[in-house]
Amino acid sequence: MRSSNPVFSRRGFGRDNGYAGFNTAPQAGGPAVATQANPYAQPTGNPYAQNPYAQQDLQHGAPPQAPATTGRMTIDDVVMRTGTTLGVLIVTAALSWALLPVDDAHISRSYGIGIGAALIGMVLAFVQSFKRKASPALILTYAAFEGVFLGVISSIVDNRIADGAAMQAVIGTMAVFAGVLVAYKAGWIRVNRRFYGFVMAAALGFILLMAVNLLFAVFGGGDGLGFRSGALGVVFGVVGIILGACFLALDFKQVEDGIAYGAPREEAWLAAFGLTLTLVWIYLEFLRLISILSSSD
Template sequence: MRTTSNPAFRKLPEMAGGYANFNYGGSPQGYGQAPAAPPQAARPMTIDDVVTKTAITLTLAVITAALTYLVGPPAVVLALPAALIALVISLVIVFTKKVRPALVIAYSAFEGVFLGGISYVFGSSFGSAIIMQAVVGTLGVFAAMLVVYKTGAIRVTPKLTKWIIGAVAGAAVLMLINLVASFFTAGGLGLREAGPLGIGFSLLCIGIAAFSFLLDFDAADKAIRSGVDAKFAWYIAFGLMTTLVWLYLEILRLLSYFTSSD
């Protein structure tokens, strides 16, 4: 059973009992056969690999975001194309059968351009202070959930996993319905408007994103313990970044609600 809702981590193959070593050239094991010895990875992935690759992707995203933000008004024009390109790259990363670090790096760069453009829009409308507040809030939630996971305050169980996956899917469906409804009615269902409903929905999304980190940490932990190849740390970094981006956008939106109500 997979233990994460993040599509990036679905690239990690499974065996009975969780994530296992990647199969290089061996035939798949069928039911009823004796378990085969796990293949030897070129170099087993370590926590240092995950930290290093995650730092590289985040640093690149921050740099491109900052440069885009400093460009000014043209950043607004760059945001949508960059978001579409990042989406296409992310789909390739998720569905390809081969680790491609270059694609993860490219995804980080374009995602940074998108974040820089969106941040410029929010900063121009609600003040530049909202950007730093959202960044601090995102890092704070990430650090808090890492402590929660490491201390075992909340254990990742099959029941919790199913709940979080269902919550992510439900939130995505609601956002899609709200988007479609906005084509016919101003504000759609009101899920993205500055009001009690919009604030409540953003808080819900922030909570779901925060709990998603637990699944991401657990998937990375199991991958490390099972001895997967070190290059798969790029997938871990990609998965963590997608959750960070979602969390940042939700916090930024929530802060804008309170700012607009001042």
């Protein structure tokens, strides 16, 4: 099964019967069976099969724990890379908030810089998504430009639409992250093929509707079909946050699988990149939802 984030979609994680593996899907009581091509695959099958955990049976739907091995991804690697990526994003967001005023005399220039930074960040995200290996410099550059965009758009919403909206969106994003992490670790969320298929189908429909709404807004003016304003905007904002939470569960599963099945340490940067994409999605949905609710008062 492929991940929700494009950064993982080209990686060699596979799932079978609700379980996951790196290049292989271990079957309970049986040998690992290859599931799909993987840039780290070797002719002999699973390149990590010599590790004891690769031959263990899965219990309760959770992959076995990988022993400490030099050059393999660990949870500490993921935490450090994610913290670094988010740190760069937060710093540039704070700088753009402070240095790009959004008063009547400067809002057009600041908004233009923010949109330009968003487009550059989008291009960098696509470039990294299609690269076979992680590029820390590219990922951190993406985070920097994405931070500029978030700083500008957050300042506009906070200063001109809803006072305190940015902090509320940050708290909401942190709450969703913590809630999904607790639910995932407690086993309340089971990530399997059915879950993945449902989330991806819902996400595709959501994105298509937003694209249609944007086209109507561009060529017809106003709010398009109204999917991003009023009562419908509130509904779609909530749906967007729920989808973001589902993406987080998929990302947590991919990180867990990568650690358990001996993914190379460089994959930690990709995990950080994927988590950052999802957290930005959730934050923006919260920000939009708060602005809609404040405008309707």
